[in-house]
Amino acid sequence: MELIFLNPVFKEMIWGGNKLRQFGYDIPGDDTGECWAISAHPNGDCLIKGGEFDGKSLSWLYENHPELFGNPKNDRFPLLIKIIDAKDDLSIQVHPNDEYAKKNENGSLGKTECWYILDCEPGTKIVIGHNAKDHAEVEDMITNSRWKEFIREIPVHKGDFFQIDPGTLHAIKGGTLILETQQNSDITYRVYDYDRLQNGKPRQLHIRQSIDVIKAPFTESKEKPVVSDLGDCVITRFVKCPYYTVEKLELKNGSISFDMEDPYINMSVVEGSGKINDVSIKKGDHFIIPSSYGEYVLEGNMTIIRSFVD
Numbered sequence: 001m002e003l004i005f006l007n008p009v010f011k012e013m014i015w016g017g018n019k020l021r022q023f024g025y026d027i028p029g030d031d032t033g034e035c036w037a038i039s040a041h042p043n044g045d046c047l048i049k050g051g052e053f054d055g056k057s058l059s060w061l062y063e064n065h066p067e068l069f070g071n072p073k074n075d076r077f078p079l080l081i082k083i084i085d086a087k088d089d090l091s092i093q094v095h096p097n098d099e100y101a102k103k104n105e106n107g108s109l110g111k112t113e114c115w116y117i118l119d120c121e122p123g124t125k126i127v128i129g130h131n132a133k134d135h136a137e138v139e140d141m142i143t144n145s146r147w148k149e150f151i152r153e154i155p156v157h158k159g160d161f162f163q164i165d166p167g168t169l170h171a172i173k174g175g176t177l178i179l180e181t182q183q184n185s186d187i188t189y190r191v192y193d194y195d196r197l198q199n200g201k202p203r204q205l206h207i208r209q210s211i212d213v214i215k216a217p218f219t220e221s222k223e224k225p226v227v228s229d230l231g232d233c234v235i236t237r238f239v240k241c242p243y244y245t246v247e248k249l250e251l252k253n254g255s256i257s258f259d260m261e262d263p264y265i266n267m268s269v270v271e272g273s274g275k276i277n278d279v280s281i282k283k284g285d286h287f288i289i290p291s292s293y294g295e296y297v298l299e300g301n302m303t304i305i306r307s308f309v310d
């Protein structure tokens with residue numbers, strides 16, 4: 001049984017930059033906003049790098065070799081893991097839940113997502129939530145363009161983590177580099193785009209759907225990360241929700257071994273380098289540890305974001 005390494009898919013965006021080069025990627029331009037690192041979505045289906053399944057797509061592997069994924073109940077690969085480099089502010093958005101998306105978006109999944117802040121420039125802020133007291137005020141603030149009052153901005157720092165449930169208004173601003181773990185869905189409702197123009201025209205907004213799905217009042221998540229200091233490795237569990245568990249592993253010139261307990265595990269090396277068993281890995285590598293892989297030993301000086309579904 002071998003690890004499944006993936007070739008990322010890159011997306012140029014009007015707000016994108018060139019920081020993804022720091023991960024060793026050959027990006028298509030200086031406006032590269034997204035690296036779809038572990039994805040089986042039709043808009044960016046990663047191809048397998050090396051090994052028995054070299055050149056096959058992740059969606060193909062999931063369909064044809066379900067045993068590598070613990071014979072899962074999900075009909076499609078459930079997660080999508082991206083690195084996002086925002087040189088400019090992203091539009092302010094909200095996502096529907098599964099129920100709303102299924103009914104209104106051709107059976108698509110809704111979207112719960114979360115952000116690990118890989119880096120940000122000093123003084124950067126992030127949009128999470130809004131200041132309307134109830135749903136009627138959400139509608140009033142949006143339809144009357146009361147954006148300054150409506151949008152809730154807070155300071156952001158490297159290493160912060162945000163869980164973004166459906167119905168939560170959110171956006172990253174210029175100068176922010178994140179790793180996003182999300183449900184495998186592309187359904188986004190754009191509420192406000194700072195009145196910017198693309199090719200002379202404003203980008204499409206989804207006002208009706210946004211008002212439908214924004215939750216009010218906004219309540220901040222009270223979940224605190226759970227930190228386990230194991231000496232050679234510090235493990236921080238950021239979130240465990242019905243869609244995923246996301247953890248950070250920080251190895252400090254040491255090693256740690258794990259027994260596979262979960263059907264499969266998504267791994268993204270975001271800093272440093274080292275080894276998994278006898279395979280060298282480094283910043284920018286993304287791979288899946290398949291089901292029944294058994295014991296794996298990590299060693300080196302590196303930070304990994306690991307995610308899995310129950």
Ligand code: ZN
Nearest residue numbers: 093095113170
């Ligand atoms: Zn989003």
